[in-house]
Amino acid sequence: MLAKANRITSADDYRSVVRRGAKVAGAHTVSYVRSREAGTDARFGFIVSKKVGTAVTRNLVRRRLKAVSFESVASGACGFDLVVRALPSAADADFTTLRTELLRAASDPRVARGSSASRRADVSSTPNAPVPNEVRGA
Template identity: 35%
Template sequence: MPARPPRLTQRREFQRAAARGQKVARPGLVLQALPQPGQALRVGFTVTKKVGNAVVRNRTKRRLREAARLLLGDGRVAGYDLVLIGRDATAGRDFRTLMGDLRGAMKQAGIAIPDRAE
């Protein structure tokens, strides 16, 4: 089972990724990717108050966390700070489609996800 990737926790880390990172929008999420050569992968999650009530926002973040854990939790990707921003469609989107959104956004941002060696 993949482990949880390390997190971005401080506001300034989110702001740095927003200001300097590459932004990629998909129907289910927005990805902000900031290269950090020589560093471990770190992931942050956020959902604005424009998206539903607290229950919907929490569900959205849980779905984003699980998608990131499944796709990035095995340590095959390093050297980036990623911010995943939930959208209105994230909470109700089919999970396979949401995973596809994340894969596509990462590919568009130039982040290679190596195939699993199973």
């Protein structure tokens, strides 16, 4: 389980990350990443709507995303907020695919720069951005 310091809990924090964060689109998730002060804990939030499936399916997807975020915190991630919105296709995605998408968003170079010019730009529009095989559907 994520520590309280690693969770986004207030609606205002969710809103600010989604509105002002860099958007990273994947096949099964849309992530919003916003940089914070250097040295602060990484914080994660999850949005899994009823469009994803029944309560059992939604909780499975949420638990998988939380497990990946726990891995990320354990490996020393810090200085950003990440909100992950699960798309309906996330219900059929396996753990490694969701892991790849979340880690790709967490390592987005726009967070390190804190660039506002590239805000809301899709990573897939970058010509040299590596795309994992799971995302391409290969």
